[in-house]
Amino acid sequence: xxxxxxxxxxxxxxxxxxxxxxxxxxxxxxxxxxxxxxxxxxxxxxxxxxxxxxxxxxxxxxxxxxxxxxxxxxxxxxxxxxxxxxxxxxxxxxxxxxxxxxxxxxxxxxxxxxxxxxxxxxxxxxxxxxxx
Amino acid sequence: xxxxxxxxxxxxxxxxxxxxxxxxxxxxxxxxxxxxxxxxxxxxxxxxxxxxxxxxxxxxxxxxxxxxxxxxxxxxxxxxxxxxxxxxxxxxxxxxxxxxxxxxxxxxxxxxxxxxxxxxxxxxxxxxxxxxxxxxxxxxxxxxxxxxxxxxxxxxxxxxxxxxxxxxxxxxxxxxxxxxxxxxxxxxxxxxxxxxxxxxxxxxxxxxxxxxxxxxxxxxxxxxxxxxxxxxxxxxxxxxxxxxxxxxxxxxxxxxxxxxxxxxxxxxxxxxxxxxxxxxxxxxxxxxxxxxxxxxxxxxxxxxxxxxxxxxxxxxxxxxxxxxxxxxxxxxxxxxxxxx
Numbered sequence: 001x002x003x004x005x006x007x008x009x010x011x012x013x014x015x016x017x018x019x020x021x022x023x024x025x026x027x028x029x030x031x032x033x034x035x036x037x038x039x040x041x042x043x044x045x046x047x048x049x050x051x052x053x054x055x056x057x058x059x060x061x062x063x064x065x066x067x068x069x070x071x072x073x074x075x076x077x078x079x080x081x082x083x084x085x086x087x088x089x090x091x092x093x094x095x096x097x098x099x100x101x102x103x104x105x106x107x108x109x110x111x112x113x114x115x116x117x118x119x120x121x122x123x124x125x126x127x128x129x130x131x132x
Numbered sequence: 133x134x135x136x137x138x139x140x141x142x143x144x145x146x147x148x149x150x151x152x153x154x155x156x157x158x159x160x161x162x163x164x165x166x167x168x169x170x171x172x173x174x175x176x177x178x179x180x181x182x183x184x185x186x187x188x189x190x191x192x193x194x195x196x197x198x199x200x201x202x203x204x205x206x207x208x209x210x211x212x213x214x215x216x217x218x219x220x221x222x223x224x225x226x227x228x229x230x231x232x233x234x235x236x237x238x239x240x241x242x243x244x245x246x247x248x249x250x251x252x253x254x255x256x257x258x259x260x261x262x263x264x265x266x267x268x269x270x271x272x273x274x275x276x277x278x279x280x281x282x283x284x285x286x287x288x289x290x291x292x293x294x295x296x297x298x299x300x301x302x303x304x305x306x307x308x309x310x311x312x313x314x315x316x317x318x319x320x321x322x323x324x325x326x327x328x329x330x331x332x333x334x335x336x337x338x339x340x341x342x343x344x345x346x347x348x349x350x351x352x353x354x355x356x357x358x359x360x361x362x363x364x365x366x367x368x369x370x371x372x373x374x375x376x377x378x379x380x381x382x383x384x385x386x387x388x389x390x391x392x393x394x395x396x397x398x399x400x401x402x403x404x405x406x407x408x409x410x411x412x413x414x415x416x417x418x419x420x421x422x423x424x425x426x427x428x429x430x431x432x433x434x435x436x437x438x439x440x441x442x443x444x445x446x447x448x449x450x451x452x453x454x455x456x457x458x459x460x461x462x463x464x465x466x467x468x469x470x471x472x
Binding site: 123 | 222223226227236239240241242244245246247249257260261264265266269317319320323327386387388389391392393395396455457458459460461462463464467468470471472
């Protein structure tokens with residue numbers, strides 16, 4: 001087979017691997033982009049947004065209510081990866097979470113349509129909180 | 133005895149301090165009166181006592197500096213990029229990128245379940261860290277630096293010095309953190325600057341590795357000239373100091389795992405506790421990093437070196453861009469782009 005066939009075949013193979021991995025992991029995670037997980041519950045007048053930080057933030061998209069004070073509760077379980085470097089740039093929140101435990105971040109009431117982006121220190125993992 | 137002056141072109145000059153080494157070595161050759169190397173034009177002006185032809189002198193003097201990767205030629209050789217090597221480099225780079233993406237999606241981090249971080253736990257975390265997203269930063273930087281060293285004809289000792297520098301610095305600095313009870317926490321701005329600088333270094337090294345743009349050589353990070361002049365008599369020592377320092381500096385690279393382990397070291401409260409934690413972690417990262425540096429040096433010689441450098445260049449550029457974009461996302465400047 002000549003060099004161009006090799007090149008084209010390799011590109012198709014690599015593209016196939018990437019697309020395949022994407023499709024497989026998307027379907028196993030079971031989270032579509034339109035479905036945002038609801039914020040968990042209320043506690044004494046504030047809504048609690050629960051996020052688990054380990055190899056990423058889960059759930060990665062959360063729907064919360066606008067207009068009420070919010071507490072973001074981040075849980076770590078033997079988390080030593082980048083998720084432990086928790087940051088919400090728009091609020092100036094930057095904290096190294098303990099490897100195992102719960103950290104709480106009070107957030108003022110947000111307006112409808114606002115979004116809060118939580119990221120790991122390296123920018124690879126993110127969680128979006130959509131306020132409605 | 134007449135003095136004859138010859139001007140030769142030097143092949144293999146890639147760093148500003150290289151001229152010092154050439155001058156030192158050639159000056160020691162009997163019959164050589166003086167040597168002057170022009171870093172900008174890559175020429176060496178040699179005054180000799182012999183009446184021999186220029187070709188003979190060039191050949192004899194080249195033999196002296198051949199081991200360091202330099203040769204003297206009469207004519208300036210023209211540079212032509214070998215585009216055909218991309219036929220292999222591009223698909224190989226794509227496959228490695230896909231493999232990296234798959235590795236992140238595999239969620240190896242879920243294997244870590246350590247309440248108490250003892251030596252073996254720290255080592256295991258290091259193992260996982262070395263194939264995680266940190267691979268793009270530390271591994272990518274190491275790939276660019278060792279491929280560059282291989283390209284310059286670097287010695288095997290350079291990579292030993294890099295790894296030694298890294299492991300020793302993790303031990304010492306881990307101990308310091310444990311002792312003084314506070315870690316090196318970077319402000320948001322400092323993290324952004326660091327991430328951008330690392331990304332730019334990787335971009336410049338990556339572009340140079342492609343061996344397509346001769347002007348890219350000027351973008352390479354260099355040791356400042358005043359430092360190299362101070363070590364003029366020990367030019368070879370300077371070559372050795374750099375990999376050691378680079379290895380030690382990886383302690384400060386933006387990597388979530390390193391930072392978590394630093395926080396844990398802090399909590400141990402003792403020098404030995406912190407030192408052993410970071411030391412075990414660094415040992416855990418060693419196999420993958422050793423694989424990267426060893427393969428780079430081996431592939432950097434031989435007939436596949438051209439393809440290897442282009443593949444490495446493509447990967448390093450891709451990782452460099454990814455790291456910079458992610459740094460901007462982490463600082464809140466742009467929305468996250470590359471997520472896992």
